[in-house]
Amino acid sequence: MALKAIRAGARNEAGIAAAKADLSARFGDRFQTGEAIRAQHAHTTTYIPAQLPDGVLFAESAGDVRAIVQIAARHKVPLIPFGTGSSLEGHINAPHGGISVDLSRMNKVLEVNAEDLDCRVEPGITREELNTYLRDTGLFFPIDPGANASIGGMASTRASGTNAVRYGTMKDNVLALTVVTADGREIRTAHRARKSSAGYDLTRLFVGAEGTLGIITSITLRLQGIPEVISGGVCPFPTIEDACNAVILTIQSGIPVARIELLDALQMKACNGYSGLSYQETPTLFVEFHGSPESVELQARQFGEIASEFGASDFLWTTNPEERARLWKARHNAYWAQKSLIPGAAILSTDVCVPISRLAECVAATQEDSAAHGLTAPIVGHAGDGNFHVGLLFDDKDPADVVRAEAFVERLNARALAMDGTCTGEHGIGQGKMPFLEAELGDALDLMRQIKHSLDPDNIFNPGKIFA
Amino acid sequence: MALKAIRAGARNEAGIAAAKADLSARFGDRFQTGEAIRAQHAHTTTYIPAQLPDGVLFAESAGDVRAIVQIAARHKVPLIPFGTGSSLEGHINAPHGGISVDLSRMNKVLEVNAEDLDCRVEPGITREELNTYLRDTGLFFPIDPGANASIGGMASTRASGTNAVRYGTMKDNVLALTVVTADGREIRTAHRARKSSAGYDLTRLFVGAEGTLGIITSITLRLQGIPEVISGGVCPFPTIEDACNAVILTIQSGIPVARIELLDALQMKACNGYSGLSYQETPTLFVEFHGSPESVELQARQFGEIASEFGASDFLWTTNPEERARLWKARHNAYWAQKSLIPGAAILSTDVCVPISRLAECVAATQEDSAAHGLTAPIVGHAGDGNFHVGLLFDDKDPADVVRAEAFVERLNARALAMDGTCTGEHGIGQGKMPFLEAELGDALDLMRQIKHSLDPDNIFNPGKIFA
Structure with a gap:
């Protein structure tokens, strides 16, 4: 089923052309459409055949992401968030075409709160870059999925790895997110407190959503003291x-x-x-x-x-x-x-x-x-x-x-x-x-579809992933 | 603001009357409308004035809950899930009237998987009842909010308490739920594996939803070994x-x-x-x-x-x-x-x-x-x-x-x-x-409202809580 299920989907050709024109006008050579770069953004360690996006946009700020989402929303064109391309299940493929949003230039550490054992980072930073940055603080970010993945990608796939048995998964180590939603607003899912009962757990909804509900623009992470x-x-x-x-x-x-x-x-x-x-x-x-x-x-x-x-x-x-x-x-x-x-x-x-x-x-x-x-x-x-x-x-x-x-x-x-x-x-x-x-969760998938439809009615965020 | 904000809302009188008739016909004296019992189901340790439901239904099984939800959905009547009434913020009040669904008779331990350090319980069991049941297994459920609350209520408020610093909150200790949703189906949010990246984290969406998205019918919990x-x-x-x-x-x-x-x-x-x-x-x-x-x-x-x-x-x-x-x-x-x-x-x-x-x-x-x-x-x-x-x-x-x-x-x-x-x-x-x-999360509340509307379009589940 795995390979057989992968089909190219319908493409909104007029919308894609219009979005490409808007993105070129707005971002100049930060928007690229050459085949090599498009192929690179559909190339992963997966066994799944590549499906290239129509262009690649290098985002450098949350403001860029908002602008990109507004353009994509206007033309109803898919956006595929891209971190390092280390996913294993075709997450960065573009079955309906659309634009790969490369977040690798958004790789800053925005704040480290050493006393609180937390930090806030942009989504494109990799876990090794983060741990190099943190070394002098005596703290580290424990989740280790093997690959030097981006923190945004790790959040989006609910990654874990070898030491989840002690430190938990991304679900347990993300305290809050900022996310650009389908209407182009940037929302914040939670404050920096260690725990909260403040309404629906939007943080955990975006963690593991595989980029289908919005584009993450910053991530507040729990850190651990480096073991003695x-x-x-x-x-x-x-x-x-x-x-x-x-x-x-x-x-x-x-x-x-x-x-x-x-x-x-x-x-x-x-x-x-x-x-x-x-x-x-x-x-x-x-x-x-x-x-x-x-x-x-x-x-x-x-x-x-x-x-x-x-x-x-x-x-x-x-x-x-x-x-x-x-x-x-x-x-x-x-x-x-x-x-x-x-x-x-x-x-x-x-x-x-x-x-x-x-x-x-x-x-x-x-x-x-x-x-x-x-x-x-x-x-x-x-x-x-x-x-x-x-x-x-x-x-x-x-x-x-x-x-x-x-x-x-x-x-x-x-x-x-x-x-x-x-x-x-x-x-x-x-x-x-x-x-x-589908076999695992049955009817519960309908709830996921309802949530997806309510938050992304035009299906611009990473369509063709998780469910059809 | 706290007390001032509490207002009785609009009531669907015709629907409430019809639902009461249906519930009486279906459940006999398990559906009660006497003032004393209604008052008891709006009485908590809170400072917030009581707002009584129109009746109280004692559910005894997930099948009962499905039937109740179907009746409420048909007549567009509010349902307020009730565990032990130890909530502190007016969660069990009925500002729009409606039916209190008392889950205290659904207090069975459905399974204990000692080797996996987990168990599955009905929502009405209290944490002390659960720990008494578990004593001979060498395991315990650590979350201790002080009150002898029901596990369903604790899940719904994302409770924690004195030992969350070591064992986490309900968010960290619920592995899976079954929930009756607004269309009367019972869905299962996850399997029993310790971790999963299988789509949106519906478990964490219902944990902390305060009964506004569905009625929990069973809860799979992580357990801990009783410390030596x-x-x-x-x-x-x-x-x-x-x-x-x-x-x-x-x-x-x-x-x-x-x-x-x-x-x-x-x-x-x-x-x-x-x-x-x-x-x-x-x-x-x-x-x-x-x-x-x-x-x-x-x-x-x-x-x-x-x-x-x-x-x-x-x-x-x-x-x-x-x-x-x-x-x-x-x-x-x-x-x-x-x-x-x-x-x-x-x-x-x-x-x-x-x-x-x-x-x-x-x-x-x-x-x-x-x-x-x-x-x-x-x-x-x-x-x-x-x-x-x-x-x-x-x-x-x-x-x-x-x-x-x-x-x-x-x-x-x-x-x-x-x-x-x-x-x-x-x-x-x-x-x-x-x-x-509202002050804390701003625009993010709109996402919560969109999710609520998509999963409960007629607003039958605990209306007037979390957001207006």
Whole structure:
């Protein structure tokens, strides 16, 4: 379904031409229509074929965004917000044409309130840029989805990543937003207080809306103190069940583990091959603990006891940064290691998330499925959240292989939904998961459509995403 | 403004009569219209005058709720969801008449998934009932707003309370909801996975919607392991600034304090008088730590060091449950201690929440304000969140005193908004805070109105709350 569902939609040719003329007149060479730049703005790490926008506008201020939205609204032309293009589900494609609004020049830190552990940034700043800026304050922004994504993009897909188990997802770490809405006004969803019961939670409505309800112009984020000590460890288990049971007990015991990542045996084999390592090729947990020296030591000891209960015999951990980087190298290179299994193959990264009690069962059934169908499908999971990614290798030039890949994804998503899970823990729906969202939430989708229609009646914001 | 703003609205008399007839026919004596029961369903701990519904329907199942909504929709009659009536801002009043939907009989625990640290409950169960039910599982539901509120009511006001600083608010602890919407369908907002990026965050939209978008029929909640050890402590400070600075540094240091409550000197005086205690009558922090014996000891030691940096000389703490109860008694009786300051007076509980860096300034300015106006206004704060309640004592029978009280509240809310705070950290808007919400969020209210109109076009769900 994923690839099959992606169709170009109807285009408002007259409106697009008029909007292009208005944007050129207003923004000069900050509005570009060359094919290379349009292709670049539809190019992502996704497996989904590109659908180019008709032009790219480089916004430099909230005022620019307001002007762009007013022009698009007047001509009923789609706007596709663009951060860094690291999305995985075709979020930045332009199935109905329209204008890519590149926000990468809006990358300023607007304020840091160190005492309150918060900051306000423009949407185009990347998480690495933000953390570089913050370094001297003793604070950091914890959410780490792997890619050096923009904060606006991360908010829009409700991103999370390796340390959500401790620090939560974007939903938990965005305090407030300013957003330009379909009528061209800039609204503010909340003040800077840590909590509020002031009406509908508009902040959480825009977080995860994938740019379909407005364009985010600033984001107020919660920050964390940089931990005094970070320790990292690697722990091999006899079976997937053992590894998952160790995760469950770790979480149940309230050990505030900062990261707890599961790599299956095939993924470990890929990592050994790619990075010249010699880990045991069995299901392995990569863990990280944050805190004071005493707290980190205590956490590691408690985790070690749990791990040995489930048959782990070789838990290595360290507080030395270089040593930790070495231990975690396999995890960091997981994607490239996957690619090395079949040189030249495309990768489709799945994203199911299930209640953790079902994680072992879901992973094991998925491994059996890929084995039964002769697929190469290593697994990396954010085990503490019940979220795992299959890096399915396939030949995107071979229609039969595409069909096999899609059938596998359909079975995987159905399996996760049957376990009360979701088809997407953190990547979002975009274009690729539309049919699965329908299966997951049924009638609730009608509410989403009603909200979309009420806030964006002409469907100018990122049409053709989340739902048809 | 608060009291002045409360007006009875237009009534759909014909519709109300027809709905009453339909409800009687369908539900027999589960639909009641006697004055005593109607008065009981408009009676709360609020300072806002009661506005009685036209009848009370005791719902016993989601099917009942669907039937009630269908009847109300047919006749365009307001429905006011009712849990325990512990709201503080007139949420259960019926300014346009209509039917109170009493959900207290829907108080079952539908499932407990101990391994996943979650459960699903009906909306009428209270938090104490839930925690009693959970006791043998080793799990508990942490949110504690003080009152023994219903979980549905707590979700609807985005409640939090004393331990939100560690465990978050209802926003963070509701995983999914089922809700009956205006067309009489029951929708499910999410599956049971810990995190999801599956479309708009409908869960967070209904959390805090104060019953204006639908009636919640079940709630999936995150649970926590009961801490191995709970330690409690009391710590007096020379000044409000010192106490607040100790809070800021505690939070910044990442000490995972479970509760950190601020009582000002007047509140401590009230507590001593009411409970026959002999605490120092200076600003005091009440703290609680959860964890393993080692972790709790470590937290208390770290907090103690911070407290002495800010002039605290007498930090008492204990892990003994009886001793802890004794130390915390003053905090637990704070409301009744406030009442004892002026026997017979009404209490208006304010609810501003500011960035914690502004907490000392906001509390100090508020104390000066009440002193300058001769008001009796003790303060209790959830200091770790920047949220504090003034228990303003006034004579609700004396119009001049009501005016003085309202003017104080207006100044307080304006002060908090100017500090980038909110008029409500946890009580919600209801009727009482409508004018302040307008001041706080401005144009963003239009989005709320658009969403309300799209999901409830006939305005049957709790009309006259949040916004006009």
